Structures are given as C-alpha cells and as structure tokens.
Amino acid sequence: xxxxxxxxxxxxxxxxxxxxxxxxxxxxxxxxxxxxxxxxxxxxxxxxxxxxxxxxxxxxxxxxxxxxxxxxxxxxxxxxxxxxxxxxxxxxxxxxxxxxxxxxxxxxxxxxxxxxxxxxxxxxxxxxxxxxxxxxxxxxxxxxxxxxxxxxxxxxxxxxxxxxxxxxxxxxxxxxxxxxxxxxxxxxxxxxxxxxxxxxxxxxxxxxxxxxxxxxxxxxxxxxxxxxxxxxxxxxxxxxxxxxxxxxxxxxxxxxxxxxx
Amino acid sequence: xxxxxxxxxxxxxxxxxxxxxxxxxxxxxxxxxxxxxxxxxxxxxxxxxxxxxxxxxxxxxxxxxxxxxxxxxxxxxxxxxxxxxxxxxxxxxxxxxxxxxxxxxxxxxxxxxxxxxxxxxxxxxxxxxxxxxxxxxxxxxxxxxxxxxxxxxxxxxxxxxxxxxxxxxxxxxxxxxxxxxxxxxxxxxxxxxxxxxxxxxxxxxxxxxxxxxxxxxxxxxxxxxxxxxxxxxxxxxxxxxxxxxxxxxxxxxxxxxxxxxxxxxxxxxxxxxxxxxxxxxxxxxxxxxxxxxxxxxxxxxxxxxxxxxxxxxxxxxxxxxxxxxxxxxxxxxxxxxxxxxxxxxxxxxxxxxxxxxxxxxxxxxxxxxxxxxxxxxxxxxxxxxxxxxxxxxxxxxxxxxxxxxxxxxxxxxxxxxxxxxxxxxxxxxxxxxxxxxxxxxxxxxxxxxxxxxxxxxxxxxxxxxxxxxxxxxxxxxxxxxxxxxxxxxxxxxxxxxxxxxxxxxxxxxxxxxxxxxxxxxxxxxxxxxxxxxxxxxxxxx
Numbered sequence: 169x170x171x172x173x174x175x176x177x178x179x180x181x182x183x184x185x186x187x188x189x190x191x192x193x194x195x196x197x198x199x200x201x202x203x204x205x206x207x208x209x210x211x212x213x214x215x216x217x218x219x220x221x222x223x224x225x226x227x228x229x230x231x232x233x234x235x236x237x238x239x240x241x242x243x244x245x246x247x248x249x250x251x252x253x254x255x256x257x258x259x260x261x262x263x264x265x266x267x268x269x270x271x272x273x274x275x276x277x278x279x280x281x282x283x284x285x286x287x288x289x290x291x292x293x294x295x296x297x298x299x300x301x302x303x304x305x306x307x308x309x310x311x312x313x314x315x316x317x318x319x320x321x322x323x324x325x326x327x328x329x330x331x332x333x334x335x336x337x338x339x340x341x342x343x344x345x346x347x348x349x350x351x352x353x354x355x356x357x358x359x360x361x362x363x364x365x366x367x368x369x370x371x372x373x374x375x376x377x378x379x380x381x382x383x384x385x386x387x388x389x390x391x392x393x394x395x396x397x398x399x400x401x402x403x404x405x406x407x408x409x410x411x412x413x414x415x416x417x418x419x420x421x422x423x424x425x426x427x428x429x
Numbered sequence: 430x431x432x433x434x435x436x437x438x439x440x441x442x443x444x445x446x447x448x449x450x451x452x453x454x455x456x457x458x459x460x461x462x463x464x465x466x467x468x469x470x471x472x473x474x475x476x477x478x479x480x481x482x483x484x485x486x487x488x489x490x491x492x493x494x495x496x497x498x499x500x501x502x503x504x505x506x507x508x509x510x511x512x513x514x515x516x517x518x519x520x521x522x523x524x525x526x527x528x529x530x531x532x533x534x535x536x537x538x539x540x541x542x543x544x545x546x547x548x549x550x551x552x553x554x555x556x557x558x559x560x561x562x563x564x565x566x567x568x569x570x571x572x573x574x575x576x577x578x579x580x581x582x583x584x585x586x587x588x589x590x591x592x593x594x595x596x597x598x599x600x601x602x603x604x605x606x607x608x609x610x611x612x613x614x615x616x617x618x619x620x621x622x623x624x625x626x627x628x629x630x631x632x633x634x635x636x637x638x639x640x641x642x643x644x645x646x647x648x649x650x651x652x653x654x655x656x657x658x659x660x661x662x663x664x665x666x667x668x669x670x671x672x673x674x675x676x677x678x679x680x681x682x683x684x685x686x687x688x689x690x691x692x693x694x695x696x697x698x699x700x701x702x703x704x705x706x707x708x709x710x711x712x713x714x715x716x717x718x719x720x721x722x723x724x725x726x727x728x729x730x731x732x733x734x735x736x737x738x739x740x741x742x743x744x745x746x747x748x749x750x751x752x753x754x755x756x757x758x759x760x761x762x763x764x765x766x767x768x769x770x771x772x773x774x775x776x777x778x779x780x781x782x783x784x785x786x787x788x789x790x791x792x793x794x795x796x797x798x799x800x801x802x803x804x805x806x807x808x809x810x811x812x813x814x815x816x817x818x819x820x821x822x823x824x825x826x827x828x829x830x831x832x833x834x835x836x837x838x839x840x841x842x843x844x845x846x847x848x849x850x851x852x853x854x855x856x857x858x859x860x861x862x863x864x865x866x867x868x869x870x871x872x873x874x875x876x877x878x879x880x881x882x883x884x885x886x887x888x889x890x891x892x893x894x895x896x897x898x899x900x901x902x903x904x905x906x907x908x909x910x911x912x913x914x915x916x917x918x919x920x921x922x923x924x925x926x927x928x929x930x931x932x933x934x935x936x937x938x939x940x941x942x943x944x945x946x947x948x949x950x951x952x953x954x955x956x957x958x959x960x961x962x963x964x965x966x967x968x969x970x
Binding site: 224226228230232233234235236237241243259261262264267268280282283284285286289376378394396400401402404406410411 | 484485488489492514515516517521547549584587588618619620623624627652653655656657659660682683684685687688691716821822825828887888891917918919950
C-alpha cells in the first residue's frame, strides 16, 4: 500500500519562488535578507526561468533503513498561469510497480491516479508515503521571507573551507520548522548543511546538500541531498535531482479529469 | 470441444488449457507473426527516436523493449544507452543489456561505464559489460577506485537481484573495495556506509563479520550505520553476535534497535526471546514494538502468551497486527483460541476503520487459516460495512489484500463468494469477481461472462475480463479482440494476455490495429503482446 509522494516538494518550491520575487526589495536593503536570498538562489534558481512558466525535473529517491532499502524515480512538472494559478504533477517512472502513478496538485486539491483506478481519487496531504513522510516537507524549504537571521558566525570548518553559519527563526507561526541553522560555503553561498528545529530548538531534521550542479545557462541547483530524519530516525533519504528543463507546459497535463483517457 | 475442455480442466487446468485452447483453431503463418513483431519494434523505435517523447513514455517504451527485445534491437538499445536525454531511460538499458549477452553492445557499455554523467548508470553498465565479457574486469577496478561509483555500487548491491547480476567471480573484488572504504566516514555518508555493510551481507561475505561487530560495538559509531551492521550480522548468520545484539537492544537509538531486532529475528537464538519480549511490551515507539513483535513470531509456541497479550492490549493496531501475524504463523489450539477471542472483542468495532483496515484483513486471513469460516464471513461482512465510505480508497490501495482475504475465506467457506456477489456495492462485487478464478477455476467462467456486457460497471467488467483471461478458450478470441482498445488499461491488458494465450489467427488484425492506435499506452501493450504472440506462433508452427 505504500506510495511515493513528493507533492509538497512542488508546493514549497513554488512558495520559495514567491518569496524570491516578492521580497526582492527587502533583500536589497537588508544584508541578512540578501544572504538568505543568495542561499535560496543557489538551491533553487534552475527551477525558475523568466522566459518560461513551466519546469520539469527528475528526482531519484533512495529511501534507506538499517534493515532494507527502496528506490523510486519520479518526474515532477509544475507551471504557473495568471488565470489558472499554480499547478503541479508528479509521475512515477520506476520501480515498475509504481510506474504510471500520478499525483496532480490543483490549488488546494490533490488527485491521485494510477492505471488500476477507474477514476482519479482526491487525497489529502497526509497520504501514505514511501520511505519518509516528512521528506516532502523538508526538501523545498526556502529561507527568504520565511526566516530571519538571529545570529551569524564566520569560520573555517574541519575541511578547511570558509563558511557562514546562520541561526534562523521563522517569521510566521504556520511555518513547519520554527528554527533553523544553515551552514553555507562563504564564497559560493551554497548551503552545505541545514538543521531544522522546533520552537524549543530541538533538532527535527539534519540535511546535507552533498553536491550542486547548474543548468546550461549557469543557474544553480542542489542535485544531491541527504535527509536525516531525527524524529523517526529509522529513515534516511537520499535525493538526486537531474534533467531540469524550463519549458512551456501544456496545461492539460494538470487536468485530473483527463487522467486515464 | 467445450465439454472436452471442461473435463480436462477439472484434472489439470493450468497445464492443459493453453494446449487445448490452440487445438482445432487456425494459427497465423510465420510470416504474419514476423510482420507483427517488426511492426511492434517499429513502434518502440518511433517513441525512442522522437525527441518530443516524454520521459514517462520513453521509460515505458524502453522497459518493454528491454524485456521483449532480441539481438535485432541492439542498435536501438545501445544508441539509447549513450544518447537518450533522460537518465532514468539510460539506466534501464544499462541494467538490462547484460542479459542479452551481445558482444556488439560491449563498446557502448564500456563507454557508458567510463563517461556517463550519472554514477549509478556507470556502475550498471560495468556490471552488464562483465556479464557479457569477464575479460573486461578492469572496468570494475576503475569504478571501485572512484568515490562516487563505489558508493553507487554499494547502494545498488543491497538487493539480492543486483547481487545475482554481478558474476560471482567478481564478488571478492567488490567485497575488498567495500571493506577498505567502509572506515572512511569523512568520504562516505551514513547511507552509503550502511549500504556497504548490507551489500557485504548480500554478498555473503562471512569475513566481514568482525568489521560489523567492531562497528556495532563502537561507542562513537553512527547509529544508522550500526543498525545496518546489526541487521547484516543476522543476514550473515553470525550466531556469536547474539550477545552483542542483545546488549544494544537497550540503546535509545532507534535505527540501532531496529537493526538489532532484525538481526536477532534472522538468527532465531532463543536467548533473544526475553529481551525482545521486553521491547515488544514496553518500548515507547510503536514501530519498534511492532518490529519486536514480528521478530518474536519466529520463536514458536514459547512466545504465544506474549503475542496474545500484545494482541489484546497494545494501543497500536500495527503492533497488534504484528502479534496476530506471529500467532497465525505459529498455529495450534492456543493461538486459534486467542485469534477467535480477539475477532469477537470490542477492539475492531470501536477502532477507526482506516486505521484498522489492514489489521482486519490480517484477521480475516488468520481466521481462514484456522478454518474459522463462519467467523471469517461475519468479520468480512462487518469489515466491508464499516469501510463502505472509504471502500473506493481502500480498494485502490489494497485490492490484492482484499482479494487474497476473500480467497482465503472462500477456501474454508465457499459461500462467501455468493454473499459478496449479492452485495450491491460494486467494490464488494469486484472483490468476489477477483477471487472467483482462484476459487473456482474453469467453473468461474459462466459467472464472469455475466459481467462482460458493455453496459456493465467498468470495474466489474475489468474484473470479469481479468478472470476470463486466466482461463481463455479459443471461442473467446472475438470477445477479447473487441477490448484491445478499451479505455481501461487493465481490461485491455487482460484482453492482450488472453489473445496471446489463445494464439488464434483472428487476433492478428486487432493486434495490428492496436499497434497503430493513437494512444501510446495502447501501443505499448500491443507491442509486448505482439512480440509474445509472434514468439508463441513461431514456436508452435
């Protein structure tokens, strides 16, 4: 019954996009906001293009436990239209038993379909997850607009790399992780690790951005992230992102009524 | 002929039906079969060579080609391996090419192993290459000397299937590489190091036991990696590890506990019963209690009292389900009485149907296994009534479980099929139709044929066609041919499968039509069916 779900990934990347554009003026005035914007840019810039309203990318997911492992590959598509708003779709490509599963996020509604279904099902965001349910919450977290800097340290880490460490607090109560700590390469502003905490500072997730890549025009993105869930520490998840393509997307792929037709 | 078929089906349904269904019917010629196969391969080529094809379409096409292609497909496969824009597509080729044993693919595999930008593709290509030509073993040396490809090898070799793909003569090479790399926790992350240990266990590296034991007992060790060490010691059957595994059960580190419980379950040493019992009854985390309850199930009658206590008292349905599974596995009067008592208790009546649906299914199968048919029927009806609002959802994600439960119940109480068929809810009827072929075999045909009318509910038609496809007769060819372009993939799939089994000449034109469909999904099903149909004809003629 386990299914792979990453739809919040898309929603949160969309959120990050909004923050990037809305908060640009603030970023120019506030050096800390500028730092956070730069770190968001390093992780997510490749997903967004001024010229095209749509993006597709592929994520390989390795869900690991001490007593086993599972793997899946998904293709994520999302697009924005002034009239229809933001839409997203996730297609499961592998393994074969999940291939053909589709999630469509249409506003607040999430629809699931696979070839076994006669009609698509409307599901909620807490639906069963393959691997680690919280992966989706964690992956797309953006800093700018969502967090403000409470403390900054500059130092050289154990690998001899100059880094910036920022302690962050959420700007709104509804943000899932009320505190965070990010350590980034001081030269490139690429985050290396990201700790996500609750309001008491208890560690909930430790993330490592293991490598970055860039699309043809030089916009960067993280392409390998290790998620260590400290709440349910039996699970660790490795995500590998590839094939980011910014292109116009036919909005009919986001129409759940056409699934299976 | 029908009567003759029925008589034979009574005695040897599975073995005789395919042969009997061909008897007396017109077979296509070899030329027709080859034309059909060529047309099928052309469809795949058009998908893969079209730069506009989506990643999902390309994955579907290449999956079919790797499964059913032959040496004539090699140019397309190697070109896809080297040039396809999507890593997911290239990986499928890299993983599948070894089985073809085609020397002409060696150059492409070597090139992919050396230069592909994705490490998992490099490793998969190398494995395929040495499957074809063990003389190319230097490629493994190269990849195992690089950090990223060694990590990919470790992640890949955690599964038995992947280990089976790697020729045994190279196991020692890989074992040595993982053993050397494992201590380097600055270069390799916890997932990769855990994967090295699990791979060493899959490779049956008995010499790695000390490495695992040392890691297990390292007070500074990473709990996730130590959990993998604990589990791997169980996989390797290292009985001397039992005291160390028991010692770490008290750890507050969840992954270490889960790994140790798993290791002890595999080792089945009775010294583990008492500590596992403590964990199963007292641990705070439900997932760990459930893991311990599952582990206890392997120890037989001596743990029945514990499992009964868990079944009747744990707050978590998942933990109770683990105990129930153990009791069913152990069997005997005491277990049976406990299961029967639980089935009549208040717990399931008051439990949230969504939270308890898998427990209810487990209970159904358990009651059936104990021969408690009446109780099973009662419970099945009560469960379906409780689930009525969410049945479409449960059916979508647990169809096979529901049908297996119905089959299990029907084996001790065959009347359950008619009870379910009389229900007005189409999902309940569908469960009965899904169970029917396994319960009644050839005799299910008449009931199934009642549901193939085009105006029938789509779900019930699908179940009927899938059932009929398990026991097709030559006379069904026309019925199935009409469904090859059905909107529902499973109904189509049943029709394609049935036509391949029947092998009648009348299937040729509908298969050609399906290959020319506007729908790629239909085309790809037609491709696989056409290749299999052609092979069947060529072997028969």
